[in-house]
Amino acid sequence: MKAVGLRILFYLAVVLLALIVLLPFLWMLISSLKTQIDIVAWPPKFIFSPTLQNYYKVFGEQDFIRYFINSTIVAVFAVGVSLLLGLPAAYSIARFSQRRLAMVILLARLMPGISFLMPWYIIFSRLGLMDSYVALVLSHVLITLPIVVWIMSSYFETIPLELEESAMVDGASRHYIFLKIILPLSGPGIITATTLSFIFSWNNFLFSQVLSMEKTRTLPIAVFNFLSYADIDWGGVMAASVAIMAPALVLTMIFQRYVVSGLTMGAVKG
């Protein structure tokens, strides 16, 4: 009997935990389907007739599709550049145990972004690069590059050295080995690095807030700008929030295994 009681208690705790985690997402989704009248009702309404008008509003009137495209452009290029720069660097770090180099690149992940942002702002203004995709992508690469290097250097370390040694005996160059032997074996690592760095670029607020204006404005800024109206259109903001979170959440569900390993590997390795 005691065991059954404990089991019930355990599942209650798990359900409570799941509810707490889910509540903000659910409330966001529910509110996005409400009319403004239903949202401001007191006590809060749990039963109401759902409407898609907020979504029509957001995507119709608010130019959201353009911000969506901007966010995608910036994230895709940031991830691409990070892979281009990060994969060879990570390989070198893994093969030659360049721990100091790894630390320097990791520092970019740890340091507060705002300490680079002010100088960037000044420099990019002088170069006429404010509100340009170039400036935005460069700034986002500083977020995504450390993720790629961190994940991939750990991944490359797990590939057995014997593979490379036998290829070297056969006269293959390092370059050839990296491109034709190591990279094809690195699929899972590259998926992890790509997914995570895409999400972190997608979610970035601070860099885009300062470096982008009308032309290159990304989604997080667009959502935030909703708030600056005196009378907050909660339904619209919530629909916009659903739209901005959906891609990251869907990616996470698809690549769950990779995202978990990417987020936890550093700490477990020590």
Added chain:
Amino acid sequence: MTQNSYTDSNIRWIYPLPAILFVALLMVFPVLYTTYISLTNWTLTSGTAPSFIGLSNYGQVLLEPRFLQALWRTFVFTFSAVAVEAVLGVAAALLLNRVFVGRSVVKLLLLLPLVATPVAVGIVFNLFYDPTIGLANYVLESLGLPGSSWISHADTVLFSLVLVDVWQWTPMITLIVLAGLASLSDEPAEAARIDGANEWQIIRLITLPMVMPVIVTAVILRLIDALKTFDIIFAMTGGGPGYASETLNLIGYKYSFEYFRMGQAAVILMVLFLIVLACSVAITRLGKRIER
């Protein structure tokens, strides 16, 4: 295929070179530039060039009550958030570290807050906290408790922001500790069980000490990130009401991009930078100690 001998023998610096150049250009140089700006008197909007004034910005900013309060608040926010996250996160990990129906679903759910856009999270919590239509006060009142003013009052704003951080980042600690627990060997716990130890004794005396290095690393990672919290505070309160939720990151932003007082802003950024750097050095030291 062998003509690449030069590349081959120098691969250890050719391969990382582009990444190194990038980091130098976008990270090292800006930090040096910020250091220089912190020694100048410069308001971007004035149109005049920066003039060198030595350390007087430091004297001015470091003694300013608004700065000192933000500094103190940054620590209060960081330590209270991470302390709660550590306790809840480890507890949840110990709870979930067993085989049960729906384990994979729960693990997926735990991932969702970590990848949720912080600005949007902040906005959703704003709706929760709204004093007239928010769910938070509705829940409190349903339980017969008085409603709170949450983010609209100076006394409760920091606590309300800590709650958001706790919601979003506790799962990070849970997942890291779960991964740590999964990598442990069962043998010590089994041996203790055979010797008649109860579950609580096993957790306290065997499991927790074994997984402690992982917990410590997770907590330090969280500390570093919590020190830099910007998005939720900026989106939810903008540092207000008044200055009541301004952290270093927030006033750094305001001095730079609202007041354009670049010299003084640079001092704030330097302070934040040095604090985070100190924590980062601590984490690497710790990492080396754990490896040994």
